Amino acid sequence: MRWLVGGEVLDVDTGEFRRVDIGIDGGRIVELGAARPGVDDDVVDVSGRWVLPGLIDCHVHLTLTTDTGDPMADAARTDAHVALDTAAAAERTLLAGITTVRDVGGWNYVEMAVRDAIRRGIARGPRMFLAGRLLSITTSTVEYYPGMYEVADGADAVRAAARRQLARGADLIKVMATGAMLSSETEDSRAIQFTLDELKAAVEIAHDNFKHVAAHCHALRGMHQAVDAGVDSIEHGTFADDEVLRKMAAAGTVLVPTVCAGELLFRDERAVATMPDHLLERMRAFNDQHVEALRRARELGVTIAMGTDAGTPGNHHGLNAWECVFLHRLVGMSPIEAIRSATVHAARLLRQPDLGRLAVGAHADVIAVDEHPFDDLEALTRVSMVMLAGDVVRA
Ligand SMILES: [Zn+2]
Numbered sequence: 001m002r003w004l005v006g007g008e009v010l011d012v013d014t015g016e017f018r019r020v021d022i023g024i025d026g027g028r029i030v031e032l033g034a035a036r037p038g039v040d041d042d043v044v045d046v047s048g049r050w051v052l053p054g055l056i057d058c059h060v061h062l063t064l065t066t067d068t069g070d071p072m073a074d075a076a077r078t079d080a081h082v083a084l085d086t087a088a089a090a091e092r093t094l095l096a097g098i099t100t101v102r103d104v105g106g107w108n109y110v111e112m113a114v115r116d117a118i119r120r121g122i123a124r125g126p127r128m129f130l131a132g133r134l135l136s137i138t139t140s141t142v143e144y145y146p147g148m149y150e151v152a153d154g155a156d157a158v159r160a161a162a163r164r165q166l167a168r169g170a171d172l173i174k175v176m177a178t179g180a181m182l183s184s185e186t187e188d189s190r191a192i193q194f195t196l197d198e199l200k201a202a203v204e205i206a207h208d209n210f211k212h213v214a215a216h217c218h219a220l221r222g223m224h225q226a227v228d229a230g231v232d233s234i235e236h237g238t239f240a241d242d243e244v245l246r247k248m249a250a251a252g253t254v255l256v257p258t259v260c261a262g263e264l265l266f267r268d269e270r271a272v273a274t275m276p277d278h279l280l281e282r283m284r285a286f287n288d289q290h291v292e293a294l295r296r297a298r299e300l301g302v303t304i305a306m307g308t309d310a311g312t313p314g315n316h317h318g319l320n321a322w323e324c325v326f327l328h329r330l331v332g333m334s335p336i337e338a339i340r341s342a343t344v345h346a347a348r349l350l351r352q353p354d355l356g357r358l359a360v361g362a363h364a365d366v367i368a369v370d371e372h373p374f375d376d377l378e379a380l381t382r383v384s385m386v387m388l389a390g391d392v393v394r395a
Pocket of ligand 1: 059
């Protein structure tokens with residue numbers, strides 16, 4: 001048994017820190033109270049620190065690299081190269097205090113091999129919920145992401161493509177309901193892609209198999225169709241209006257914000273300098289509108305689950321907690337709201353009730369920070385202890 005002693009421990013439901021010790025056994029929290037370590041027990045001292053559940057990022061691409069702004073550079077890698085990049089990204093993410101990720105577009109299922117390596121103990125990384133390849137209509141963007149896109153046109157083809165992802169071990173299905181920002185020059189980020197019928201086909205197969213669906217959406221009508229089709233989360237939501245946000249709030253559709261994709265790009269000179277003009281123009285043109293849509297989403301009561309799009313240019317793996325900072329500073333969330341988006345709300349989207357809370361019975365995924373996060377949420381970007389399933393991976 002292991003004891004985490006001396007910390008101020010966050011109850012995410014009440015939003016309060018309290019001085020309590022955490023008893024851990026078999027990778028789970030078994031006690032919250034005063035430590036009574038036995039002679040064989042291990043004691044981890046976090047005195048004077050603030051202790052929170054490990055953070056959950058609901059939108060990453062672990063297989064992508066982030067130093068260049070040109071997608072063609074990533075496209076040229078061999079799968080062996082991708083595997084090494086992915087393992088490095090997974091480790092950086094975990095050491096930054098992100099103990100769970102949802103990857104919404106992998107690369108030739110390499111990320112599944114990396115997850116397997118982590119489970120076997122030969123690589124280090126967070127818990128990984130994986131989509132496999134993302135499902136898309138025929139598009140020239142495939143040349144940017146040949147390992148990520150699974151092209152399917154028509155409802156039957158979408159059903160087959162979804163089944164292929166599940167057969168490879170996918171935990172969810174990702175669909176492209178609209179055009180993307182970081183896409184080919186001929187793809188319009190404001191265009192509708194999958195039809196309502198195609199979206200319904202993906203949802204049917206996923207839900208019949210107890211999996212959920214994440215829908216990439218910028219365009220407004222694409223968001224309406226995705227919500228009508230019954231998807232579980234909308235990714236990005238750039239061109240949302242009040243009507244669709246009210247519909248999401250009523251239906252319980254979760255919004256995954258990915259503010260980092262724009263904000264971190266513009267803080268990285270090299271990524272900006274190497275980005276093709278048509279991509280840079282789109283990112284510049286729509287970033288403010290995206291943030292404004294997220295502000296309205298929060299005001300209208302849409303559930304927001306933290307997600308960064310880590311893996312896009314300048315959006316480096318391991319900077320994930322900045323999303324919470326941006327949700328606070330730009331989107332208007334209080335610190336505890338931002339923390340809930342990265343813990344309990346994310347866990348609910350992943351259908352993982354034993355994640356996102358420090359409670360008896362929960363997985364012992366725990367982080368500690370040296371400053372009070374309510375005074376400065378940037379504390380989350382400087383974790384001093386990371387525990388995954390009861391093992392200290394950073395101290
Ligand atoms: Zn993405």
